[in-house]
Amino acid sequence: MQRYFGKTVVIKYGGNAMVDEALKYHFAQDMVLLKHVGINPVIVHGGGPQIGGMLNKLNIESRFYQGMRITSAETMDIVEMILSGKVNKEIVGLISKSGGQAVGLSGRDANLLNAEKLTIEGEDIGQVGDVTTVNTSVLDALKDFIPVIAPVGIGKGGQAYNINADIAAGSIAAALKAEKLLLLTDVEGILNEAGERISSVTLNDIHDMTKRDIIKGGMIPKLKGAIDALSAGVSKVHIIDGRLKHSVLLELFTDAGIGTEILNG
Ligand SMILES: Nc1ncnc2c1ncn2[C@@H]1O[C@H](COP(=O)(O)OP(=O)(O)OP(=O)(O)O)[C@@H](O)[C@H]1O
């Protein structure tokens, strides 16, 4: 534990890994434990399944392009309501129940995540944003609390942008020069063509696997988040299985080698 004392660990809490009630509570307890032992967890959450569920109820179709949700103005309203309202406050509530003090924020608060419209390969995917700059002053001001961040960015005109949570987490880890970036998800880690977990990969391996369509969909933005973090000096990026009880503690404090470690190179 001493290794991480006073250090910042950015944790991307995946929407798919936060559907099970017991796991959600364990996750919140783990965050409180980290804070108690002098580590600063910064949580960035997703909410894919929760957004999808609400859009379904409203008969709005979910469509994705390279793992990013195509976001019309109408969809953006739902995305923000679910992320900043429902999911964010639920995590804050669970941390409170576990004896900790969390503050829920969105990237729109205090210009935390400045964003501009993202276009991929010339495609217009609506109000999806890319992070231009991160203003960490609000996080510095909240250092005694556990920040829980919804990945909604703010444009120059104050408008909301839907930002993939992996990308948001990568840029926040980069801006904070975090010790580690942990991306919790709903698979064991990066899987190879045979469906087996790869324990360690380089960015080059990942580029190759993406070209060969082995890495696709929701795994693609994790790659971008990892690149942003690693190139800013974050020493370690891990994709871990959020379905495992206490996965964050297992990764930080044991040599069990869960998940996939992403290495520069
Ligand atoms: N090579 C691969 N190895 C593992 N998973 C992969 C791979 N290629 C694509 N995937 C997909 O990526 C998914 C994880 O990303 P996804 O966006 O669905 O969830 P998340 O990022 O954990 O949650 P959220 O998007 O809600 O924040 C896996 O469930 C899997 O279907």
Ligand SMILES: [Mg+2]
């Ligand atoms: Mg995702």
